[in-house]
Amino acid sequence: MKRLKHLYKDKLTVLSLAVVVGTGIVGICAPFVAPHDPEEVNMELRFAAASWDYWLGNDHLGRCVLSRLIYGIRPSVLYVFAALAVSVCIGAILGFMAGYFRGKTDAFIMRVCDVMLSFPGYVMSLAVIGVLGAGLENILIAFVLMKWAWFARVIRTSVMQYAESDYVKYSKALGVGHVRIMAKHIVPVSLPDIAVITSSSFGTMILQVSGFSFLGLGIQPPHAEWGMMLNEARAVMFSRPELMLAPGLAIVIVVSAINFLSDALQVALDPKLMNQSAKRQKQTFLPRPRLEEKRGIRYE
Template sequence: MKLLGQLYRDRLAALSLFFIASILIVGILAPLFAPHDPEEVHMELRYAASSSEYWLGNDQLGRCILSRIIYGIRPSVLWVLAALTLSVGIGTVIGFISGYFKGKTDAVLMRICDIMLSFPGYVMTLAVIGILGVGLEHILLAFALIKWAWFARIIRTSVMQYADADYVKFSKTLGVRSITIMLKHLIPVSLPDIAVISSSSFGSMILQISGFSFLGLGIQAPKAEWGMMLNEARAVMFSKPELMLAPGIAIVLVVSAINFLADALQIALDPKLMTSRQKQEQSSAWTVKLQGKEVA
């Protein structure tokens, strides 16, 4: 509740949170919000302009662009969120085990992470696509297999900061089980770091999945996806540039909102950044007051 209160006081963060929540709801309930079938072809409406029935017009096959934008939320945002959750979940388990037990366990797990991180992410993703074939599910699988190592390293560092705390040592002395110590003492203090890295990675994964779909490696026609919609509109980008605006603006707005929210979360969860921001706001307020007095 305290975190929500801090985000609510930041207007940009509150607006971003509301926008992201609305996008997720619209994506989940796409059949209720989409005015038409996103795959329904009407060649007589090919490249038709916006109208009262088709608010954003029609594409090269006469399909409703607005409906395709709405259904495109699922692969572009919801499925990416699912892959992110899986990656963070695996990374959290590995990071907690490595940071808590340390020693040989930490050494073995971190060497595995080093091996995974030694390969460039895009190269590994392309390798998975080359082996399994094109498709959104294969890209998301590649994300889950690759990004967990990065999350594990960051979460391990966070856990190691608290693993030697006095209350953790006292719990060990009392014979409390390791899993209980992690759940009761370590997870609550590590949640801020997990939330920040998850939110900051969310936007980059959306951009990556859109980029792969734009190249024809992601979701395949006739399914709707924002990156693929940009690719389909590329052939008429000079004669019909408005076809690229809707999916392009959708990607920009969602990624920008996620980045704004990630910055706000980092400030809200880090006391040092919060104090620094409050000082800046106070300094700005005093500057405005002094300028007002000088004018008067």
């Protein structure tokens, strides 16, 4: 908890956290926040400019751009976070088993991970989409199948650092069960590493979902999603660039906030990086020597 207090001293970190949390709250409360139905077609307002009723204007079917942007938070951010959580849970369970028990269990799980990681991520995702068909659900399934092996390997490396600790050996000698040892001694010290790798993967997955939707492989019309909104506005990108600007800025802002938050979390949870950051801050606020002192001139 003391390390996490350093996060609140950085204004950029606080701003990034506010952006991520605020985006999630707006997405959850989309039916109450959105001013209009995101799927309501009104051809009379086709490509209408921004107004008091439609703050970001209307798209090629007269739909409210702001409402579609708000509803697009769910598939672009919240559903991606759910798929990320499932991937981390599967990877954490297998990673803890491999790093703690070692031996044949470790060898079997790691060989399966090697097989999964031998396929490039995008190729694996396209293969799953080709078999199951286009759609957001199939992309999220592909992400779970693609990501769990990477999480398992990284978490296994973290667990192996603590599985041979003296307090773990002492607990084994006392006859404490394996599940209790992992829950009491290994999980708490491994959580910082899991939090860092999870936050760093979140922004990448958002970009991948938006990319697949932009190519027409993600969520299908008339539902709203940021990547699909970019694809729909591509035909009028020169005459109505604001239609691409809104979802594009939303992706950039959210992903940048997640990346800044991930970096700050890594510094806060890593003692070495935290000490380096503290030294830099001290050097920044140290008084600079006068020009005369630099030249060796002193006045009495």
